[in-house]
Amino acid sequence: MNTSKGSNLNRVFLARLAGTAVFDPNGDQLGKVRDAVATLRSNNQPPRILGFIVEVPPRKRIFIPITRVTSIDNGHVIITGLLNMRRFEPRTNEISVLSEMLDRSVTLIETNEKVTVEDVGMELSKTGDWFIEKVHVMRRGIGLRRRGASSTLTWGEISGFTINETNQGVSNLLGTLSNLRAADLASVLHDLTIKRRVEVARALDDERLADVLEEMNEASRVELLAELEGERAADVLEEMDPDDAADLLREVGQEKAQALLALMEPEDAEGVQRLMHYEDYSAGGMMTTEPIVLTADSTVAEALSRVRLSEVAPGLASQVFVCRQPLETPTGRLMGVVYIQRLLREPPATLLGSILDSDIAPLSAETTLSEVSSYLASYNLLAVPIVDANERLLGAVTVDDVLDHLLPENWRQDETKRKESESR
Structure with missing residues (x-):
């Protein structure tokens, strides 16, 4: 691969690359970088970068092999060759770097200190391959919610990426997604594991999560709502458009729907419950009860x-x-x-x-x-x-x-x- 010929960058931090425009050799924009795909290797060797997950219209996330990338520079990525427009699906032993690595709690091998991953840097090797060689971490400060010092370490100085973490943070991941519209964020969540999807959902404020749920397909939003605590789920339903909230409650089952309605503010619950009595494909089932x-x-x-x-x-x-x-x-x-x-x-x-x-x-x-x-x-x-x-x-x-x-x-x-x- 000749990436270095078109770029002076031999080290790229991937969280900063998220959202970067992807162009073909003619200068036409194809999409934007959303994540990178890597494979973990044995003996704590640096993971190999396989390619990028790129979002192309209309909100489709495809895989572009790193061998197709001819230039990575500030503000753009240039690729060559034909695109495979099949939707990206991760394979065994592959990881989505930003989705799965950011905000992880890992351990400094030398001191056994716990730190949080804020970014990862890939470097170009002499063979033309890219590997994750650097990890930017934040040490834990003294006192509740205090930020500690940040530092950039080599991959070999850290362990713990292969350990299953039950409550992984999302602040750095959300930083790479903050500018996405609700429909685009819904598309990103669809590609995450249910564990990461729930962690991200819990970190979003009620209004933002409500907007995202309105853009998700039926199965995904029912699955996500089921993972939220009752009070939180009710708060999010109150922020949704009444017709969308009614549609979602129809999908979760009568018993669950009645429990959530009971937790909602009476005024909001009344409007949603009224809509639930109409047939889904009738004007009553489609209308919003909050026009001007x-x-x-x-x-x-x-x-x-x-x-x-x-x-x-x-x-x-x-x-x-x-x-x-x-x-x-x-x-x-x-x-x-x-x-x-x-x-x-x-x-x-x-x-x-x-x-x-x-x-x-x-x-x-x-x-x-x-x-x-x-x-x-x-x-x-x-x-x-x-x-x-x-x-x-x-x-x-x-x-x-x-x-x-x-x-x-x-x-x-x-x-x-x-x-x-x-x-x-």
């Missing part, structure tokens, strides 16, 4: 302030539903809708009642998926109101809700897999 709702005497300025809130999904931010009191779903009678384009054209003091579209035809909670999708397509809408028999607003179905139900169940995983694959 205002009265006719609310102003354009008030409506725009609600639309601007970062926690409001784009589909819901496209329109404001004007209803009679009360404004919590189920509301008073739905009077009409004001679209964001109209809000942007009107003076701030304009009352919503004077500019609302009252010709909108709401749908019932029993409307089928096919009918909802046809309705949205026919009228070029991003969301549609769902009402009861008395025209009280129950919620809204957005385009992304419909897409989630129209796509195959495993759409978050690989769309296709090649029958023929290259050997690594």
Whole structure:
């Protein structure tokens, strides 16, 4: 391999390499480095780097052999040759370096001191192979949560990487994932072992974990929720969109669902439980119970302030539903809708009642998926109101809700897999 010809770097710390863009020889970006694959060797010899795990659109993680890498430099990795687009699957005796090594508790051979791994460095040998030769560690400080001194040691000065650790930390691993969107982080978690997946999930805050669960496939999120303590699981469900929380609770079984609902705040539990009574592929089963709702005497300025809130999904931010009191779903009678384009054209003091579209035809909670999708397509809408028999607003179905139900169940995983694959 001639990596050194295209680069002045003969030592690369892998946590710093995470997220680096990968280019082909023509300068076209192919994806980003997410991890490295290595194999442990006997007699505590430095592990050999086999290649990189690279994320390519759409959120697929593939393996690129290190022999295909022609240059590693600050800000980019250049590769050559054809790509094998089969989804990466680890083989026996292979490890994902960042996922499995970072935050491990290991032992200094000379002093028997316990230290924590913060990064690992691979070095280019005279034979053109890359090995993990350096380990950057943090010594444990005196006192609770005190950080000790950091230092870079050789692989031979450390032991303990082959010992199964029951409660491995995740702070350094999360550092390599901090800039990922929820959907991308969900894809990364899917490729981790269940042990590491749970450790990462427990370290995420409730809102971030809720966003990630909404992007995971059914089996993975049920498995992950089962590993969380009851109170924590309930807190995360409260942060999820009500329709997604209802979908997840349908999947965990009635007994488990009722136990979690009992731990949730009554107001949150009530909205989720209401959605659970609807068929999954009906408008009621797809809708969210938290659209933007205002009265006719609310102003354009008030409506725009609600639309601007970062926690409001784009589909819901496209329109404001004007209803009679009360404004919590189920509301008073739905009077009409004001679209964001109209809000942007009107003076701030304009009352919503004077500019609302009252010709909108709401749908019932029993409307089928096919009918909802046809309705949205026919009228070029991003969301549609769902009402009861008395025209009280129950919620809204957005385009992304419909897409989630129209796509195959495993759409978050690989769309296709090649029958023929290259050997690594």
